[in-house]
Amino acid sequence: MLVAEIETPALLVDADALDRNIAAMAQSLPGDRLRPHVKAHKCTSLARHQAAAGHLRFTCATIRECEGLAAAGLGHDLLLANEVLDARRLAGLIATGVRVTLAVDSADTIIAAADARVREVVIDVNVGLPRCGCAPADAGKLADLARHHGLEVRGVMGYEGHAVGLVDASERAELCEAAMQLLLSAHADVGGELVSAGGTGTYALNTWANEIQAGSYVLMDTAYGRLGLPFEQAAFVLATVISSSPGWSVGDAGLKAFGMDHGNPELADGKVLFCSDEHVTVTPPRPVGDRLWLMPAHIDPTMAYHERVYLFSGDEVVDIWPIDLRGW
Amino acid sequence: MLVAEIETPALLVDADALDRNIAAMAQSLPGDRLRPHVKAHKCTSLARHQAAAGHLRFTCATIRECEGLAAAGLGHDLLLANEVLDARRLAGLIATGVRVTLAVDSADTIIAAADARVREVVIDVNVGLPRCGCAPADAGKLADLARHHGLEVRGVMGYEGHAVGLVDASERAELCEAAMQLLLSAHADVGGELVSAGGTGTYALNTWANEIQAGSYVLMDTAYGRLGLPFEQAAFVLATVISSSPGWSVGDAGLKAFGMDHGNPELADGKVLFCSDEHVTVTPPRPVGDRLWLMPAHIDPTMAYHERVYLFSGDEVVDIWPIDLRGW
Numbered sequence A, B: 001m002l003v004a005e006i007e008t009p010a011l012l013v014d015a016d017a018l019d020r021n022i023a024a025m026a027q028s029l030p031g032d033r034l035r036p037h038v039k040a041h042k043c044t045s046l047a048r049h050q051a052a053a054g055h056l057r058f059t060c061a062t063i064r065e066c067e068g069l070a071a072a073g074l075g076h077d078l079l080l081a082n083e084v085l086d087a088r089r090l091a092g093l094i095a096t097g098v099r100v101t102l103a104v105d106s107a108d109t110i111i112a113a114a115d116a117r118v119r120e121v122v123i124d125v126n127v128g129l130p131r132c133g134c135a136p137a138d139a140g141k142l143a144d145l146a147r148h149h150g151l152e153v154r155g156v157m158g159y160e161g162h163a164v165g166l167v168d169a170s171e172r173a174e175l176c177e178a179a180m181q182l183l184l185s186a187h188a189d190v191g192g193e194l195v196s197a198g199g200t201g202t203y204a205l206n207t208w209a210n211e212i213q214a215g216s217y218v219l220m221d222t223a224y225g226r227l228g229l230p231f232e233q234a235a236f237v238l239a240t241v242i243s244s245s246p247g248w249s250v251g252d253a254g255l256k257a258f259g260m261d262h263g264n265p266e267l268a269d270g271k272v273l274f275c276s277d278e279h280v281t282v283t284p285p286r287p288v289g290d291r292l293w294l295m296p297a298h299i300d301p302t303m304a305y306h307e308r309v310y311l312f313s314g315d316e317v318v319d320i321w322p323i324d325l326r327g328w
Helices: A015-028 A044-052 A063-071 A088-095 A107-115 A136-148 A169-190 A299-303 B015-028 B044-052 B063-071 B088-095 B107-115 B136-148 B169-190 B299-303
Strands: A010-014 A057-060 A077-080 A100-104 A120-124 A152-157 A194-197 A235-244 A249-251 A271-276 A279-283 A291-295 A308-313 A316-322 B010-014 B057-060 B077-080 B100-104 B120-124 B152-157 B194-197 B235-244 B249-251 B271-276 B279-283 B291-295 B308-313 B316-322
Touching: A010 A015, A015 A044, A015 A308, A044 A063, A044 A316, A057 A063, A063 A077, A063 A088, A088 A100, A100 A107, A107 A136, A120 A136, A136 A152, A136 A169, A152 A169, A169 A194, A235 A299, A279 A291, B010 B015, B015 B044, B015 B308, B044 B063, B044 B316, B057 B063, B063 B077, B063 B088, B088 B100, B100 B107, B107 B136, B120 B136, B136 B152, B136 B169, B152 B169, B169 B194, B235 B299, B279 B291
Parallel strands: A010 A308, A057 A077, A077 A100, A100 A120, A120 A152, A152 A194, B010 B308, B057 B077, B077 B100, B100 B120, B120 B152, B152 B194
Antiparallel strands: A010 A235, A235 A249, A235 A291, A249 A279, A271 A279, A308 A316, B010 B235, B235 B249, B235 B291, B249 B279, B271 B279, B308 B316
16 A cells, blocks of 8 residues: 555654654663653554564553553553553553553552552552652652552652653753652652663663653654654655645544644645644645644654554555554 | 433534524524535534424535435525535435535536536625635636536525624624625626525524524534524533542543633633543542543534434433534
8 A cells, every 4th residue: 555545634654754763762771761652652563563672561641542552461560650540451461461560559459459450550650740659758758658459569650741751951961860869769769679760761861760761752742852852754744735735735634543632733845724523734835735844842642542543654654553452 | 311421522412502503593594594504513413403493404514414414304594605626426316316515626626527427507606704605706607617517506605704703792793794794796707596695603693694504503603602693502421530649630631522622611610721632631530430520621522422412311322423524
């Protein structure tokens, strides 16, 4: 199949750029130094390529991501880096022998984990992003509580999400270090082998964590594209120009094809004016039938809209992968 | 099943509010005066309720929406209110006897329609929104071209999308009237029985079109909620508080559960600070385990993220509908 034959809108990945991104990261953070976050791509076929590059441990954000990776034979060592209160499905998964380590940050989440016969946890520590995670000073006593409930505490995690996207690299490095000092202080109280943190924006700066949870590096987006990282834009939404007017043209990909929280997608050779449900209005105008290669502003919620991704090399489609970890 | 037993995140619809919205619209625009747009909900079960209220003709934005409605027995008279260049699947559908009328706005789209043995079209006219549609003055000659290619021209459509969301009702009415004068001038040149236009924001103002393409009225969102329309917020994303800190709490629904182009979802009894992929950070803080009823800012791209919708009445789940028209 040729790229020219793909029905639009469609999600495309440059297979060669993908391979280069995977190789570049595997060289920087080989093996277990990277625990790729599958929330960025939600695709077990892509995870299999990451595993082939030496990363056998994965990070997940949802129970379905854990279930899907396990079903694909990739459940060697999964970190569900999120709090869960309703752990029934997780309990079922663990009962089949899949290794899932769960994040906990409160007595409630520890008790929910213990009740569901989860075996292993990490203490999730707030390192500066106002989201999940306990206060660093509380991490030790939560670890004690978890052990009291029969849980194995493998260490700590703490996501410096307030730092990963900063364009100024020195500011990013400074915030990352401050965050990791908090995480290390918590780790001193908690113990365990894992100090899990980081993302695509800090993978090379974060020398304190012993595993990095980067995900977006593999496909990239325009937000991470501004950070000067050694990864290429590999994901595109392909649209066809279906209408053209004197001042603009309209492609057949819109709000249901792009995560929009970081703003409009971008074109290498034009400007996106706005998106509607199934349309993108771009300038300068171009002929009906032309293809638009749109770069998502935020890859994670973009992937979650698409059923499949077309891998291409040059003009050829070389594979089609289901985005099989969508939903919850 | 009880609402309290639903795993989160989940999309919920208040079945009673839904019924009231359907009834209110059916009273204002009975039968064929409304051609409900299914892009707003992407759910054949919901479309069936609209049909039961007397609306047997539907508007679609994608070929898959046409295919799904037809498979559900709702293909009596479908308007694909969008331009299509690759009409192969549409041709297959029409060959089975489904009535689909296609929007065209250029020689290219007319020829694509004729080549695919589409039988009926409307001329899509630009009435002020910089998107699809021909210049009003060109509508007549495009209709002639379509007839020359053997297509039946059923009339015109023109979406006043630049007007439907305006909070100021008199400004909305003024822009709507100006847009419809353009559409009527095009219709005078085109002929045919259909003058199709309108949306939830203009359904009551637009007295010039003879069918209104409203969709969002049935579920509503916070953007349309500011317009003082007689429709209730019926759709919610339910989240569970999984983490709580002194200044905020975190629910388990995020960027992959909400269309974000209109901004953050809203809470009746609190404030959303920000969304991450699988998290919503809200204030004031509340206990772990509490449920958050989040109102989407934009319903259409929200629906497209969810596999199913839970219909509830009081504390009970009364039905579960698949969102079966997602994708393309």
